[in-house]
Amino acid sequence: MTLFPTSHDRDTELLSAYLDNQLSPAERAKLERRLETDSQLRAALDGLRYAKTTLGALPTVKPPRNFTLTPAMVGQTTRTPRRVSPLIPALNWATALAAIVLAVLVVTERSGGLRLETAQPAAAPEVAVAQESLPVTEEDGAALKSLTPTPEAESLAAPALEPSAEPLAGESGVGAGAGGAPIPPSGEPLTGVGGGAGGAGGDASEGVGITAATPDVLGYAADANAITPTADESLRVRNAAETATPIPTPTPTQTPTPTQPPPLLFAELVALALLIIFIVMGLILRRL
Amino acid sequence: MDEPALIREAQRGDLDSFNRLVLEYQSPVYNVAYRIMGEADSASDATQEAFISAYKNIGGYRGGSFKGWLMRIVTNACYDELRRRKRRPAASLEALAVVDTGPDADGEASLVSEAESPESHAERSELADTIQHCLDTLPDDQRTAVVMCDVQGLDYGEIAAAMRTALGTVKSRIARARLKLRDCLQSAQELLPAAFRLGEERP
Numbered sequence: 119m120t121l122f123p124t125s126h127d128r129d130t131e132l133l134s135a136y137l138d139n140q141l142s143p144a145e146r147a148k149l150e151r152r153l154e155t156d157s158q159l160r161a162a163l164d165g166l167r168y169a170k171t172t173l174g175a176l177p178t179v180k181p182p183r184n185f186t187l188t189p190a191m192v193g194q195t196t197r198t199p200r201r202v203s204p205l206i207p208a209l210n211w212a213t214a215l216a217a218i219v220l221a222v223l224v225v226t227e228r229s230g231g232l233r234l235e236t237a238q239p240a241a242a243p244e245v246a247v248a249q250e251s252l253p254v255t256e257e258d259g260a261a262l263k264s265l266t267p268t269p270e271a272e273s274l275a276a277p278a279l280e281p282s283a284e285p286l287a288g289e290s291g292v293g294a295g296a297g298g299a300p301i302p303p304s305g306e307p308l309t310g311v312g313g314g315a316g317g318a319g320g321d322a323s324e325g326v327g328i329t330a331a332t333p334d335v336l337g338y339a340a341d342a343n344a345i346t347p348t349a350d351e352s353l354r355v356r357n358a359a360e361t362a363t364p365i366p367t368p369t370p371t372q373t374p375t376p377t378q379p380p381p382l383l384f385a386e387l388v389a390l391a392l393l394i395i396f397i398v399m400g401l402i403l404r405r406l
Numbered sequence: 407m408d409e410p411a412l413i414r415e416a417q418r419g420d421l422d423s424f425n426r427l428v429l430e431y432q433s434p435v436y437n438v439a440y441r442i443m444g445e446a447d448s449a450s451d452a453t454q455e456a457f458i459s460a461y462k463n464i465g466g467y468r469g470g471s472f473k474g475w476l477m478r479i480v481t482n483a484c485y486d487e488l489r490r491r492k493r494r495p496a497a498s499l500e501a502l503a504v505v506d507t508g509p510d511a512d513g514e515a516s517l518v519s520e521a522e523s524p525e526s527h528a529e530r531s532e533l534a535d536t537i538q539h540c541l542d543t544l545p546d547d548q549r550t551a552v553v554m555c556d557v558q559g560l561d562y563g564e565i566a567a568a569m570r571t572a573l574g575t576v577k578s579r580i581a582r583a584r585l586k587l588r589d590c591l592q593s594a595q596e597l598l599p600a601a602f603r604l605g606e607e608r609p
Contacts, residue, residue: 127578127581127582130581130582130584130585131577131578131581133581134577134580134581134584135562135577135581138555138561138562138580140561140562140577165585165588166581166584166585166588168588168591169584169585169587169588169591170556170584172533172537172587172591172598173537173541173552173553173556173557173584173587174556174557175533175537176441176533176534176537176538176557177530177534178433178437179436179437179440179446180433181432181433181436181450181453182446182450183450184428184429184432185428185432185435185436185450185453185454185457186425186428186429187421187424187425187428187457187458187461189421191458192421192458192461192462
């Protein structure tokens with residue numbers, strides 16, 4: 119025997135919805151009129167209300183923990199706007215600029231090196247001639263005399279010659295002594311020669327002898343003795359040198375070495391260092 | 407709590423705002439999951455999955471009852487887990503073993519106040535166990551509908567939205583669930599506290 123008689127499915131739905139106040143006013147009024155006269159329907163309603171009331175008596179279960187989310191749970195590393203250092207854009211531009219400057223410097227340097235190499239054949243014979251004439255002997259003195267020093271070479275030689283030439287200009291007897299005495303071909307020191315000229319001229323001729331001790335300078339020194347006995351004559355020599363056609367002479371800076379690449383200039387090194395620094399700083403800032 | 411503002415902020419990706427909504431609704435969401443799943447661990451997993459899914463899909467929320475929207479998500483999470491259990495019976499047996507550990511392990515002990523007597527605590531535990539047992543005998547869709555209605559107090563429209571079904575279907579599921587619960591409770595009268603036995607005075 120069941121305490122609650124089963125009812126029709128339609129009535130069960132009506133009674134359940136009645137309990138939940140989900141019927142329209144017309145349905146509700148009609149059902150209430152039936153409940154007044156139908157005891158089985160009332161018993162069915164009591165059974166459903168019992169189930170509803172008992173289920174509602176279920177205690178609320180306290181959650182064992184909080185269910186708040188962490189960024190890792192929802193993979194929010196991509197959603198959260200990442201704080202980007204404001205220096206990174208500036209570093210990007212600086213890196214690009216340093217790279218461009220470095221490239222321009224390298225290209226310019228290399229093209230300059232090519233120009234030197236292409237200009238080299240024109241200057242090379244004269245350089246070769248000049249280099250061949252470097253081991254000067256006394257017999258080549260005349261040929262060397264014909265070589266007028268370039269202004270650059272004169273500027274290099276003048277400081278060495280003039281200090282010795284000026285004292286010579288004051289000593290009238292030295293020029294005769296030096297000119298009268300034959301210059302030894304072996305390039306012996308001229309102290310012995312100066313000694314014959316007198317005590318006063320000995321010091322001066324000793325100075326000349328020291329500068330003329332090496333064979334390659336000997337001829338030039340003899341030339342200097344010949345053409346710069348006085349200050350006026352040294353001026354004339356200088357004027358003549360300026361008016362003469364300059365002949366390219368080998369200088370340390372103009373000596374090309376075609377087989378070696380051009381060395382990095384200071385500016386290139388600076389640009390390269392800046393480029394490396396900017397790249398490293400950029401990497402560090404992006405890692406932070 | 408300004409719920410619409412929090413929802414808007416959460417839709418913009420503000421996790422803190424969403425977490426305030428979580429704190430507000432985690433109890434009803436967890437309770438629905440607990441009553442559907444029948445044990446604490448699966449209910450916790452389903453609740454967590456539901457909130458994660460809710461956050462990821464909150465852009466699709468278009469107004470209406472936010473609680474009902476959350477209930478739909480947690481219901482789906484529970485259904486997914488129940489379907490997995492049916493495919494893997496071993497997992498279901500493990501869950502039953504967890505249920506057998508008693509209500510204390512499921513968190514209901516936290517409801518017991520210090521002043522409650524041991525007898526009262528035992529009665530409440532028996533009532534909860536018997537009701538949960540009867541709920542577990544229901545089909546998933548009926549259990550879900552009746553829990554949302556009678557335990558969480560959602561109206562038929564919210565339940566229909568949560569279960570993505572017609573209002574008439576919800577009405578039918580709840581009615582049939584109550585009918586089966588009535589029969590189940592009737593057969594377990596001796597396990598119920600005196601106040602919940604048929605023929606006794608109702609509280």
